[in-house]
Amino acid sequence: MTTERHPSPLPPAQRTLPAMLARQAERFGTRPLLRMAGRSWTHADAQHAAAGRAAALAQAGVQRGDRVALMSGNRIEFLEVFLGCGWLGASTVPINTASMGPQIAYFLRNSEAKLLVIEAAFLERLRAADLAGTGLREIWVLDGAEDTIAQVRVVPYPAPGEALAPAAVQPGDPVAMLYTSGTTGPAKGVVCPHAQYHWWGVNSADVLGVGGDDVLCTTLPLFHINALNTFAQAAITGCEVVFEPRFSASGFWASMRASGATVVYLLGAMVPILLAQPEGPGERDHRVRVGLGPGVPESAARAFLARTGVRLLEGYGSTETNFAIATTPDSPRGGVMGWLRPGFQARVADEDDVELPPGEAGELLLRADEPYAFASGYFNMPEKTVEAWRNLWFHTGDRVVRDADGAFRFVDRIKDAIRRRGENISSFEVEQVLLSHPAVAACAVYPVRSELAEDEVMAALVLREGQRVAPSQVLAFCESRLPYFALPRYVDLLDDLPRTENGKVQKYKLRERGVTALTWDRGPGGRPPAKG
Structure with missing residues (x-):
């Protein structure tokens, strides 16, 4: 067994997922490659899984250049779909499993995904998503049964098809589209080549x-x-x-x-x-x-x-x-x-x-x-x-x-972004949810440092005239609309936000102000404090 510690890159034309899989199957064959949730692959198994899943994807109408959305935890089907898409010349669009209805709908619309593969545990969130304007033709559900959501057919995750020959993908062709949080707007789909x-x-x-x-x-x-x-x-x-x-x-x-x-x-x-x-x-x-x-x-x-x-x-x-x-x-x-x-x-x-x-x-x-x-x-x-x-x-x-x-x-x-628990959080997206609360007139979302040497999410809120609402009630409103990691930990209720002469919120002043004795703190583990 090789113990080489400095891997050599493949020749330029072979820097694609199908070429990587073919090379590892030839060189490493029956060596163990993967263990996950009680299942395992050898290096040769990965190539077979990719070819079989590519056939099932093609049978569902997925073609080279298409995008397949995928919302799943760490299970072998995730990699099966990812490799199958790469083998076929399509690209995978992974969706964070903490995403709620509005985010899921945005990812599907923005990516123009034809197919969604999703765990049954997340189907209820999908029902709460506005699927109008998406290009979904079918939904494959892991551990689920046939159904219909927003007139889109839902079927159990199909068995692999007969092995398909790899597409002639090029190193510059997209293999995945990974969403990274926008800083002054919606999340952006990063097009990642092979x-x-x-x-x-x-x-x-x-x-x-x-x-x-x-x-x-x-x-x-x-x-x-x-x-x-x-x-x-x-x-x-x-x-x-x-x-x-x-x-x-x-x-x-x-x-x-x-x-x-x-x-x-x-x-x-x-x-x-x-x-x-x-x-x-x-x-x-x-x-x-x-x-x-x-x-x-x-x-x-x-x-x-x-x-x-x-x-x-x-x-x-x-x-x-x-x-x-x-x-x-x-x-x-x-x-x-x-x-x-x-x-x-x-x-x-x-x-x-x-x-x-x-x-x-x-x-x-x-x-x-x-x-x-x-x-x-x-x-x-x-x-x-x-x-x-x-x-x-x-x-x-x-x-x-x-x-x-x-x-x-x-x-x-420099960017107006927040990083918490390994996740990039768009302040813009959190602000949009907060502004949809009927009592909130204006808000600003920004990072403050935590005891874990990372960012915590803090929100400054200005309420509409005559409105009264507790920070805990605002957070409860957000829970079904934001991923858990994006929920503000700290909330300040202010009479107004600091602004420039042209009305732009001066977030640096809010960051400098930081957490005060009057700040509402949800707690480091996401638990609300005893007081309202």
Whole structure:
């Protein structure tokens, strides 16, 4: 079994999902590839699953270039649909399982998906969605029965068809469309090419030193690039990946031991949560040798290493880009995002895209040397695409500093976005829901820092004249209209919002004001306080 720790990229024309699957089936064959929810695949099984699911998709009318929406937790059918779409030349549109009716309807309309694959547990949310204007022709339901929703036929998830030959997809063809929260408008569908997915796997495996004898284990959801990328790492290197259904702080180390994990994947807030658990021998009784931990505070990373023996590597990437900046196990210092990786260019720039000298804070701009290593734009949003990729650089919206030794340090976000529990939250979308409450005249939503070294959602509300409503009642109104992670934790009731002379809300003043003695606090775990 190979233990090569530096995976080689495929030749340019073969940087597609079908070519990746064919290569892994030929090279790794009967080696274990995947364990998830009691089911498993070998590397050869993945190719067979893709070809069979592609046949079923084609029989349902899905063609090359079409989009298939997918709302499911971590289960093998998720990957089956993703691989089948890639094999067929269609693209998958994963939907966050926390999405409620309005968000689901928007994703379906915006993506123009022909088919939706959804778990039965989420069907009630779909019934509450306005499906008018969507292009849905059929709904496949996992663990469900035949039905009809808004005149769209609902059928049980069909069996795979007879293996279909792969489509002649190109490296620049889209393999997925992943939604990232809009900052001044609705969420944007990031069009991710086959070659970008290939490079995500190659770069991440290289940073982590993944080889054929590793067992990768993630508790992160497959509807985000992080977990999808974990599958690519395993496919490229010939190792095995284990997908857990969800993150559990109390059960984390027990599941790592049971899976035999050697590489783990954590997000910033997860590490303080794990460190808050009682210390025990299980934190050392495991095979984990390294972890990926973007956004973990330096002090928490040091404490994690001391308690568990696991070194967490930092890095920077986004749905639109790739793993362009990272630390390594032998990095000379911590507290930084890392150093620029081969194959990428980075610039710290002012508002006119002029490069700034080391030590000065500016926006991080990125571009790739290899074709299609980044996303190709935002679906049906040409103006937003041009804005983000202007001057041939991708504008990340993040303010950073490049130090004299070449390390990049994160400062803050330029964009009006909030990141909580590993999720990007659009303040615009939360504001639209709050403004739909009959008692709310104006509002502003913005981030404040939490005890978990991440953002918490805070809302400032101005009520309509003569209206009275408790913050808890406003939050109850939002619960069926927003994902749980987007619900504001803090609410301030104000007489007015700070504004510029032309009426624009000055959110920086609200952020500086922060949480006060008069602020309503729902609590860190989402529990409402005793008082109203």
